[in-house]
Amino acid sequence: MELHPIQEGRTTVLSPTGRIDHTHADAFKLALDPHLAMCTRDGAPLVLDFSGVDYISSIGLRALMVAIKQVKPQGGRMVLAALQPLVLEVFTISRFDMLFEIFPDRAAALAAVGGAA
Known part of the structure; x- marks a missing residue:
């Protein structure tokens, strides 16, 4: 899967697409x-722009959980942006909306992490 990385100031924006x-x-x-x-802590914050993601399953949620469990002890910051309604519903039902800044x-998201140039 291509994540189409873009640098926005010091922040890396990743934009997955599809499912x-x-x-x-x-x-x-x-x-x-x-x-x-x-x-x-001293590296680039991550913004995952989910505007192109139309579905996420439990195994996709698991991949994100593993990711945030790596980032937090490193002192990094990873946030999510632009979740489609169905994806946001999955996050809400699974309570992943409490694990991630959305x-x-x-x-x-860029304004929150200080990534706007």
């Missing part, structure tokens, strides 16, 4: 891993 389900979750995790290593759009 993050049993077919694509491993590719999503592999594509995300190198960015997690850089997401440290912003309505990319601009709000």
Whole structure:
């Protein structure tokens, strides 16, 4: 899965597309891993722009949980932005909305992490 990384100031924005389900979750995790290593206290914050993600399954949620469990002890910051209504509903039902900072759009997420140039 391609994450289309873009630098916005010091913040890295990743924009996955499609479905993050049993077919694509491993590719999503592999594509995300190198960015997690850089997401440290002194490194680049991560914004995951989910505007192009139309579905996420439990295995996709697991990949995100593993990611945030790596980032937090490193002192990094990873936030989510622009979740589609169905994806946001999955996050709410599973209570993942309590695990992640979720912003309505990319601009709000960038402003929150100080990534706006």
